[in-house]
Amino acid sequence: MNMVIKNCLILFCLFGFSCNKENKTTISENKHKSEIASVKSRIEINYTDYYKEAKFYCKKNNLNQEKFILIDLGLHSGLKRFFVYDFKKNEISKSYMVSHGCGDNQWGKTASKDKPQISNEFDSHCSSLGKYVILDRGVSQWGIKVNYVLQGKEKTNSNARSRAIVLHSWEAVPDDEVYPYGTPEGWGCPAVSNESMKEIDALLKTNKKVLMWIIKS
Template identity: 35%
Template structure:
Protein backbone atom coordinates (compact mmCIF):
# COMPACT_ATOMS: atom_id res chain seq x y z
CA UNK A 1 0.00 0.00 0.00
CA UNK A 2 2.80 2.39 0.93
CA UNK A 3 4.57 1.63 -2.34
CA UNK A 4 1.43 2.53 -4.34
CA UNK A 5 1.02 5.79 -2.49
CA UNK A 6 4.67 6.61 -3.04
CA UNK A 7 4.35 5.80 -6.76
CA UNK A 8 1.26 8.03 -7.10
CA UNK A 9 3.12 10.83 -5.31
CA UNK A 10 6.07 10.62 -7.74
CA UNK A 11 3.68 10.53 -10.70
CA UNK A 12 1.92 13.67 -9.42
CA UNK A 13 5.25 15.53 -9.08
CA UNK A 14 6.31 14.50 -12.60
CA UNK A 15 3.03 15.62 -14.19
CA UNK A 16 3.09 18.96 -12.38
CA UNK A 17 6.69 19.60 -13.43
CA UNK A 18 5.96 18.64 -17.05
CA UNK A 19 2.88 20.88 -17.18
CA UNK A 20 4.81 23.88 -15.83
CA UNK A 21 7.63 23.30 -18.26
CA UNK A 22 5.23 23.20 -21.21
CA UNK A 23 3.57 26.37 -20.00
CA UNK A 24 6.92 28.17 -19.84
CA UNK A 25 8.01 27.03 -23.28
CA UNK A 26 4.89 28.24 -25.10
CA UNK A 27 5.52 31.73 -26.57
CA UNK A 28 3.01 34.34 -25.56
CA UNK A 29 1.54 36.52 -28.29
CA UNK A 30 0.39 39.97 -27.29
CA UNK A 31 -3.02 40.83 -28.67
CA UNK A 32 -2.18 44.52 -28.56
CA UNK A 33 1.13 44.33 -30.46
CA UNK A 34 1.07 45.53 -34.09
CA UNK A 35 2.95 43.72 -36.85
CA UNK A 36 6.03 45.53 -38.11
CA UNK A 37 5.26 47.21 -41.42
CA UNK A 38 7.40 46.03 -44.31
CA UNK A 39 7.68 48.24 -47.38
CA UNK A 40 8.87 45.57 -49.84
CA UNK A 41 5.52 44.08 -50.83
CA UNK A 42 3.85 47.46 -51.22
CA UNK A 43 6.77 48.75 -53.28
CA UNK A 44 6.50 45.71 -55.54
CA UNK A 45 2.82 46.48 -56.17
CA UNK A 46 3.52 50.15 -56.86
CA UNK A 47 6.27 49.23 -59.33
CA UNK A 48 3.80 47.01 -61.19
CA UNK A 49 1.24 49.83 -61.32
CA UNK A 50 3.70 52.45 -62.55
CA UNK A 51 4.93 50.11 -65.29
CA UNK A 52 1.34 49.90 -66.57
CA UNK A 53 1.07 53.68 -66.49
CA UNK A 54 4.38 54.21 -68.28
CA UNK A 55 3.40 51.66 -70.93
CA UNK A 56 0.58 54.03 -71.89
CA UNK A 57 2.60 57.22 -71.41
CA UNK A 58 5.83 57.01 -73.45
CA UNK A 59 6.70 60.67 -72.81
CA UNK A 60 7.99 59.74 -69.32
CA UNK A 61 11.16 57.89 -68.31
CA UNK A 62 10.41 54.15 -68.23
CA UNK A 63 13.82 53.12 -66.88
CA UNK A 64 13.74 54.68 -63.42
CA UNK A 65 11.11 56.03 -61.01
CA UNK A 66 10.96 57.41 -57.47
CA UNK A 67 8.65 55.89 -54.85
CA UNK A 68 7.72 57.47 -51.51
CA UNK A 69 6.04 55.14 -49.01
CA UNK A 70 4.41 57.43 -46.45
CA UNK A 71 3.30 54.48 -44.36
CA UNK A 72 6.91 54.13 -43.25
CA UNK A 73 7.88 56.27 -40.25
CA UNK A 74 9.69 59.47 -41.24
CA UNK A 75 12.82 58.47 -39.32
CA UNK A 76 13.25 55.44 -41.58
CA UNK A 77 14.21 55.31 -45.24
CA UNK A 78 11.05 55.64 -47.31
CA UNK A 79 12.19 57.41 -50.50
CA UNK A 80 13.15 54.72 -53.01
CA UNK A 81 15.00 55.13 -56.29
CA UNK A 82 13.98 52.15 -58.41
CA UNK A 83 15.52 50.76 -61.60
CA UNK A 84 12.47 49.68 -63.61
CA UNK A 85 14.55 48.35 -66.47
CA UNK A 86 16.59 45.92 -64.36
CA UNK A 87 13.98 45.53 -61.62
CA UNK A 88 16.11 46.50 -58.63
CA UNK A 89 16.33 49.09 -55.89
CA UNK A 90 19.11 51.58 -56.59
CA UNK A 91 19.03 53.76 -53.48
CA UNK A 92 16.87 54.88 -50.57
CA UNK A 93 16.77 57.77 -48.12
CA UNK A 94 14.77 59.81 -45.65
CA UNK A 95 12.07 62.25 -46.75
CA UNK A 96 10.02 64.72 -44.74
CA UNK A 97 6.25 65.12 -45.15
CA UNK A 98 4.01 68.14 -44.71
CA UNK A 99 3.34 69.43 -41.20
CA UNK A 100 -0.37 69.55 -42.06
CA UNK A 101 -0.35 65.79 -42.52
CA UNK A 102 0.23 65.22 -38.81
CA UNK A 103 -2.77 63.72 -37.01
CA UNK A 104 -1.40 63.64 -33.48
CA UNK A 105 -1.40 59.85 -33.66
CA UNK A 106 2.04 58.33 -34.09
CA UNK A 107 2.39 56.50 -37.41
CA UNK A 108 -0.84 57.90 -38.89
CA UNK A 109 -0.98 60.68 -41.48
CA UNK A 110 -3.64 62.56 -43.41
CA UNK A 111 -3.31 64.00 -46.91
CA UNK A 112 -4.82 66.91 -48.80
CA UNK A 113 -4.72 68.62 -52.19
CA UNK A 114 -5.98 71.93 -50.77
CA UNK A 115 -3.89 75.10 -50.93
CA UNK A 116 -2.37 76.26 -47.62
CA UNK A 117 -3.17 72.93 -45.96
CA UNK A 118 0.58 72.22 -45.57
CA UNK A 119 -0.29 68.59 -46.26
CA UNK A 120 1.47 66.09 -48.44
CA UNK A 121 -0.59 64.85 -51.40
CA UNK A 122 -0.68 61.25 -52.57
CA UNK A 123 -0.41 60.31 -56.23
CA UNK A 124 1.86 60.40 -59.26
CA UNK A 125 4.02 63.43 -60.02
CA UNK A 126 6.05 64.35 -63.08
CA UNK A 127 9.35 65.91 -62.03
CA UNK A 128 9.84 69.11 -63.99
CA UNK A 129 12.68 71.55 -64.48
CA UNK A 130 14.92 72.81 -61.70
CA UNK A 131 15.14 76.32 -60.33
CA UNK A 132 16.99 78.09 -57.53
CA UNK A 133 14.79 79.02 -54.60
CA UNK A 134 14.73 79.38 -50.85
CA UNK A 135 16.42 76.03 -50.30
CA UNK A 136 18.79 76.23 -53.24
CA UNK A 137 18.25 74.00 -56.22
CA UNK A 138 14.80 72.39 -56.33
CA UNK A 139 12.55 70.65 -58.85
CA UNK A 140 9.02 71.61 -59.81
CA UNK A 141 6.41 68.88 -59.40
CA UNK A 142 3.32 68.41 -61.55
CA UNK A 143 0.50 66.36 -60.03
CA UNK A 144 -0.95 63.81 -62.44
CA UNK A 145 -3.88 62.61 -60.31
CA UNK A 146 -6.99 64.20 -58.79
CA UNK A 147 -5.40 63.73 -55.35
CA UNK A 148 -2.43 65.98 -56.21
CA UNK A 149 -3.64 68.08 -59.16
CA UNK A 150 -2.93 71.35 -57.32
CA UNK A 151 0.73 70.56 -56.63
CA UNK A 152 2.17 73.15 -59.01
CA UNK A 153 -0.18 75.92 -57.82
CA UNK A 154 0.61 75.00 -54.20
CA UNK A 155 4.35 75.34 -54.93
CA UNK A 156 4.95 71.72 -54.00
CA UNK A 157 8.51 70.94 -55.10
CA UNK A 158 11.24 68.37 -54.48
CA UNK A 159 13.92 70.11 -52.45
CA UNK A 160 16.73 69.57 -49.95
CA UNK A 161 16.99 70.86 -46.40
CA UNK A 162 20.01 70.92 -44.12
CA UNK A 163 18.09 69.73 -41.04
CA UNK A 164 16.97 66.49 -42.67
CA UNK A 165 19.40 63.79 -41.46
CA UNK A 166 21.10 61.38 -43.84
CA UNK A 167 21.06 58.33 -41.58
CA UNK A 168 17.93 56.64 -40.25
CA UNK A 169 16.68 57.89 -36.89
CA UNK A 170 14.69 56.31 -34.02
CA UNK A 171 12.45 59.39 -33.95
CA UNK A 172 10.50 61.49 -36.50
CA UNK A 173 12.41 63.99 -38.64
CA UNK A 174 11.41 67.61 -39.37
CA UNK A 175 8.35 68.44 -41.47
CA UNK A 176 7.92 70.54 -44.60
CA UNK A 177 5.03 72.70 -45.81
CA UNK A 178 3.83 69.85 -48.01
CA UNK A 179 6.93 69.27 -50.15
CA UNK A 180 8.92 66.03 -50.29
CA UNK A 181 12.04 67.29 -48.49
CA UNK A 182 15.30 65.29 -48.38
CA UNK A 183 18.83 65.43 -47.04
CA UNK A 184 21.38 67.41 -49.09
CA UNK A 185 23.56 64.33 -49.70
CA UNK A 186 20.61 62.25 -50.84
CA UNK A 187 19.42 65.15 -53.00
CA UNK A 188 22.69 64.85 -54.93
CA UNK A 189 21.80 61.24 -55.74
CA UNK A 190 18.38 62.27 -57.03
CA UNK A 191 19.84 65.23 -58.89
CA UNK A 192 22.09 62.98 -60.98
CA UNK A 193 19.15 60.79 -61.96
CA UNK A 194 16.92 63.74 -62.87
CA UNK A 195 19.46 65.87 -64.72
CA UNK A 196 20.75 63.00 -66.88
CA UNK A 197 17.27 61.79 -67.82
CA UNK A 198 16.08 62.69 -71.31
CA UNK A 199 12.45 62.30 -70.22
CA UNK A 200 10.65 63.40 -67.08
CA UNK A 201 10.95 61.00 -64.16
CA UNK A 202 7.81 59.95 -62.32
CA UNK A 203 7.63 60.28 -58.53
CA UNK A 204 4.89 58.31 -56.76
CA UNK A 205 3.76 59.10 -53.21
CA UNK A 206 1.55 56.43 -51.62
CA UNK A 207 0.27 55.30 -48.24
Protein backbone atom coordinates in the same frame (compact mmCIF):
# COMPACT_ATOMS: atom_id res chain seq x y z
CA MET B 1 49.70 55.93 3.21
CA ASN B 2 46.19 57.29 3.75
CA MET B 3 46.78 59.91 1.07
CA VAL B 4 47.94 57.23 -1.41
CA ILE B 5 44.88 55.11 -0.68
CA LYS B 6 42.66 58.15 -1.05
CA ASN B 7 44.15 59.03 -4.45
CA CYS B 8 43.78 55.44 -5.62
CA LEU B 9 40.12 55.44 -4.60
CA ILE B 10 39.53 58.70 -6.49
CA LEU B 11 41.18 57.29 -9.64
CA PHE B 12 39.17 54.08 -9.32
CA CYS B 13 35.93 56.03 -9.02
CA LEU B 14 36.75 58.22 -12.01
CA PHE B 15 37.67 55.18 -14.11
CA GLY B 16 34.49 53.42 -13.05
CA PHE B 17 32.39 56.47 -13.93
CA SER B 18 34.05 56.73 -17.34
CA CYS B 19 33.51 53.05 -18.12
CA ASN B 20 29.93 53.24 -16.92
CA LYS B 21 29.30 56.25 -19.14
CA GLU B 22 30.82 54.46 -22.14
CA ASN B 23 28.80 51.34 -21.40
CA LYS B 24 25.60 53.37 -21.18
CA THR B 25 26.40 55.04 -24.51
CA THR B 26 27.09 51.68 -26.14
CA ILE B 27 23.89 50.21 -24.70
CA SER B 28 21.93 53.22 -25.96
CA GLU B 29 23.41 52.94 -29.46
CA ASN B 30 22.78 49.21 -29.59
CA LYS B 31 19.21 49.73 -28.40
CA HIS B 32 18.68 52.33 -31.14
CA LYS B 33 20.03 49.97 -33.81
CA SER B 34 17.94 47.14 -32.38
CA GLU B 35 14.78 49.27 -32.57
CA ILE B 36 15.42 50.06 -36.23
CA ALA B 37 16.06 46.39 -37.02
CA SER B 38 12.94 45.43 -35.08
CA VAL B 39 10.62 47.82 -36.87
CA LYS B 40 12.08 46.86 -40.25
CA SER B 41 11.47 43.21 -39.52
CA ARG B 42 7.80 44.02 -38.94
CA ILE B 43 7.53 45.91 -42.23
CA GLU B 44 6.87 43.35 -44.91
CA ILE B 45 5.46 45.52 -47.67
CA ASN B 46 5.38 44.05 -51.14
CA TYR B 47 5.58 46.88 -53.69
CA THR B 48 5.48 44.58 -56.72
CA ASP B 49 2.04 45.75 -57.85
CA TYR B 50 3.18 49.38 -57.61
CA TYR B 51 6.25 48.62 -59.73
CA LYS B 52 4.14 46.91 -62.39
CA GLU B 53 1.60 49.73 -62.50
CA ALA B 54 4.35 52.35 -62.60
CA LYS B 55 6.03 50.61 -65.53
CA PHE B 56 2.76 50.42 -67.45
CA TYR B 57 1.93 54.06 -66.64
CA CYS B 58 5.34 55.30 -67.80
CA LYS B 59 5.10 53.40 -71.08
CA LYS B 60 1.55 54.56 -71.73
CA ASN B 61 2.32 58.22 -70.96
CA ASN B 62 5.75 58.36 -72.60
CA LEU B 63 7.60 58.93 -69.34
CA ASN B 64 11.07 57.79 -68.33
CA GLN B 65 11.31 54.01 -68.55
CA GLU B 66 14.68 53.69 -66.81
CA LYS B 67 13.84 54.91 -63.30
CA PHE B 68 10.92 55.98 -61.16
CA ILE B 69 10.58 57.22 -57.58
CA LEU B 70 8.23 55.70 -55.01
CA ILE B 71 7.62 57.49 -51.71
CA ASP B 72 5.71 55.58 -49.05
CA LEU B 73 4.27 57.89 -46.40
CA GLY B 74 2.78 54.87 -44.71
CA LEU B 75 6.21 54.22 -43.23
CA HIS B 76 7.43 55.98 -40.09
CA SER B 77 9.26 59.19 -41.02
CA GLY B 78 12.32 58.04 -39.08
CA LEU B 79 12.89 55.36 -41.73
CA LYS B 80 14.04 55.62 -45.34
CA ARG B 81 10.92 55.72 -47.49
CA PHE B 82 12.05 57.48 -50.68
CA PHE B 83 12.92 54.71 -53.14
CA VAL B 84 14.55 55.02 -56.57
CA TYR B 85 13.46 52.01 -58.58
CA ASP B 86 15.43 50.71 -61.56
CA PHE B 87 13.07 49.31 -64.19
CA LYS B 88 15.86 47.52 -66.06
CA LYS B 89 17.26 45.73 -63.01
CA ASN B 90 13.85 45.35 -61.34
CA GLU B 91 15.19 46.55 -58.02
CA ILE B 92 15.48 49.53 -55.69
CA SER B 93 18.80 51.17 -56.50
CA LYS B 94 18.72 53.87 -53.81
CA SER B 95 16.71 54.80 -50.73
CA TYR B 96 16.61 58.09 -48.83
CA MET B 97 14.99 59.87 -45.93
CA VAL B 98 12.15 62.24 -46.87
CA SER B 99 9.89 64.63 -44.99
CA HIS B 100 6.13 65.10 -45.26
CA GLY B 101 3.78 68.01 -44.54
CA CYS B 102 3.07 69.07 -40.96
CA GLY B 103 -0.63 69.74 -41.57
CA ASP B 104 -2.20 71.20 -38.42
CA ASN B 105 0.96 70.54 -36.41
CA GLN B 106 3.93 72.84 -35.83
CA TRP B 107 6.32 73.32 -38.74
CA GLY B 108 9.73 71.73 -38.24
CA LYS B 109 8.56 69.30 -35.56
CA THR B 110 7.78 65.58 -35.83
CA ALA B 111 4.26 65.33 -34.36
CA SER B 112 2.89 63.22 -37.23
CA LYS B 113 5.95 61.02 -37.73
CA ASP B 114 3.86 57.83 -37.82
CA LYS B 115 0.57 59.22 -39.13
CA PRO B 116 0.89 62.08 -41.67
CA GLN B 117 -2.12 64.15 -42.61
CA ILE B 118 -2.96 64.03 -46.33
CA SER B 119 -4.64 66.77 -48.35
CA ASN B 120 -4.65 68.44 -51.77
CA GLU B 121 -6.14 71.67 -50.43
CA PHE B 122 -4.43 75.06 -50.46
CA ASP B 123 -2.84 76.16 -47.18
CA SER B 124 -3.33 72.69 -45.71
CA HIS B 125 0.45 72.25 -45.25
CA CYS B 126 -0.11 68.59 -46.06
CA SER B 127 1.46 66.14 -48.47
CA SER B 128 -0.65 64.83 -51.34
CA LEU B 129 -0.80 61.27 -52.58
CA GLY B 130 -0.72 60.24 -56.22
CA LYS B 131 1.42 60.21 -59.34
CA TYR B 132 3.57 63.20 -60.26
CA VAL B 133 5.82 63.91 -63.22
CA ILE B 134 9.12 65.53 -62.27
CA LEU B 135 9.64 68.49 -64.59
CA ASP B 136 11.97 71.49 -64.69
CA ARG B 137 15.00 72.03 -62.50
CA GLY B 138 14.84 75.32 -60.63
CA VAL B 139 16.39 77.41 -57.87
CA SER B 140 15.35 76.80 -54.26
CA GLN B 141 15.75 78.91 -51.14
CA TRP B 142 16.35 75.68 -49.21
CA GLY B 143 19.22 73.23 -48.91
CA ILE B 144 21.58 73.08 -51.88
CA LYS B 145 19.40 75.66 -53.69
CA VAL B 146 18.03 73.19 -56.22
CA ASN B 147 14.42 72.12 -56.71
CA TYR B 148 12.34 70.22 -59.23
CA VAL B 149 8.81 71.15 -60.29
CA LEU B 150 6.20 68.48 -59.63
CA GLN B 151 3.15 68.14 -61.86
CA GLY B 152 0.33 66.32 -60.10
CA LYS B 153 -1.45 63.92 -62.46
CA GLU B 154 -4.39 62.85 -60.32
CA LYS B 155 -7.34 64.39 -58.47
CA THR B 156 -5.52 63.76 -55.19
CA ASN B 157 -2.55 65.98 -56.15
CA SER B 158 -3.92 68.24 -58.91
CA ASN B 159 -3.04 71.43 -56.99
CA ALA B 160 0.64 70.59 -56.56
CA ARG B 161 2.04 73.25 -58.89
CA SER B 162 -0.34 75.94 -57.63
CA ARG B 163 0.63 75.05 -54.06
CA ALA B 164 4.33 75.29 -55.00
CA ILE B 165 4.93 71.67 -54.02
CA VAL B 166 8.43 70.82 -55.27
CA LEU B 167 11.20 68.32 -54.63
CA HIS B 168 14.02 70.02 -52.73
CA SER B 169 16.56 69.50 -49.96
CA TRP B 170 16.46 70.78 -46.39
CA GLU B 171 19.20 70.88 -43.78
CA ALA B 172 16.81 69.52 -41.15
CA VAL B 173 16.36 66.20 -42.96
CA PRO B 174 18.87 63.58 -41.77
CA ASP B 175 20.96 61.39 -44.05
CA ASP B 176 20.43 58.24 -42.02
CA GLU B 177 17.50 56.62 -40.26
CA VAL B 178 16.59 58.05 -36.86
CA TYR B 179 13.70 55.79 -35.79
CA PRO B 180 12.00 55.94 -33.28
CA TYR B 181 12.48 59.69 -33.77
CA GLY B 182 10.97 61.37 -36.80
CA THR B 183 12.02 63.63 -39.64
CA PRO B 184 11.12 67.33 -39.28
CA GLU B 185 7.97 68.22 -41.18
CA GLY B 186 7.52 71.03 -43.71
CA TRP B 187 4.56 72.41 -45.62
CA GLY B 188 3.92 69.50 -47.96
CA CYS B 189 7.00 69.26 -50.17
CA PRO B 190 8.93 66.00 -50.32
CA ALA B 191 12.22 67.29 -48.87
CA VAL B 192 15.39 65.22 -48.64
CA SER B 193 18.80 65.80 -47.05
CA ASN B 194 21.42 67.92 -48.80
CA GLU B 195 23.65 64.93 -49.52
CA SER B 196 20.70 62.94 -50.84
CA MET B 197 19.67 65.80 -53.12
CA LYS B 198 23.13 65.89 -54.69
CA GLU B 199 22.66 62.28 -55.79
CA ILE B 200 19.03 62.78 -56.81
CA ASP B 201 19.93 65.93 -58.75
CA ALA B 202 22.59 64.00 -60.69
CA LEU B 203 20.01 61.32 -61.47
CA LEU B 204 17.37 63.80 -62.64
CA LYS B 205 19.82 65.72 -64.80
CA THR B 206 20.28 62.62 -66.93
CA ASN B 207 16.78 61.17 -66.61
CA LYS B 208 13.96 63.42 -67.77
CA LYS B 209 10.20 63.11 -67.16
CA VAL B 210 10.62 60.75 -64.23
CA LEU B 211 7.51 59.49 -62.46
CA MET B 212 7.25 60.15 -58.73
CA TRP B 213 4.50 58.23 -57.00
CA ILE B 214 3.60 59.12 -53.42
CA ILE B 215 1.60 56.42 -51.65
CA LYS B 216 0.50 55.60 -48.13
CA SER B 217 0.74 51.84 -47.70
